[in-house]
Amino acid sequence: MTKELWINLPVKDLEKSKSFFAALGFSFHPRHENSKDVAGLLIGEKNLLVMLFPEAAFQSFTQNELADTKRGTEVLFSIDAESREAVDELVNQVKEAGGTVFSEPREHGPGMYGAGFADLDGHRWNVLYMDRRLISTE
Numbered sequence: 001m002t003k004e005l006w007i008n009l010p011v012k013d014l015e016k017s018k019s020f021f022a023a024l025g026f027s028f029h030p031r032h033e034n035s036k037d038v039a040g041l042l043i044g045e046k047n048l049l050v051m052l053f054p055e056a057a058f059q060s061f062t063q064n065e066l067a068d069t070k071r072g073t074e075v076l077f078s079i080d081a082e083s084r085e086a087v088d089e090l091v092n093q094v095k096e097a098g099g100t101v102f103s104e105p106r107e108h109g110p111g112m113y114g115a116g117f118a119d120l121d122g123h124r125w126n127v128l129y130m131d132r133r134l135i136s137t138e
Contacts, residue, residue: 007050007077010058010066011121014039017052020120023097024090043079050077069122076116078126084113087129091115111135 011017018028018039029040029049037057041050055066067074081087087105094101094117102124103116111134116126 010055011052020097024093073124076124081127081129084129090127
């Protein structure tokens with residue numbers, strides 16, 4: 001059965017995307033370290049892989065048109081943060097690295113604080129800190 005999940009994401013410029021995510025503090029899978037064709041972005045403690053592919057390669061896999069991220073959202077990647085300060089820090093890093101913040105950090109109900117940003121290709125990301133002591137389980 002299924003062993004892993006790889007999320008594939010098209011990017012216009014692989015090197016610029018790698019620089020962007022590196023500036024946010026993300027790391028990359030060493031298997032693709034020197035590749036000009038793919039980068040494996042590692043997410044979280046479990047090292048979920050988001051594979052960054054140049055648009056032409058991605059399109060050859062999907063045999064479908066790419067979503068226009070200026071007109072709509074094809075997916076929202078949600079990542080957790082260790083603290084409210086970590087949310088704020090990531091948002092500042094996004095701005096410095098050339099990304100777009102579409103939702104400034106704010107409260108999202110009791111115990112939840114987050115923000116939203118778009119990477120260089122317009123893919124949308126949500127970063128959220130959840131204080132589980134304050135979140136109702138009902």
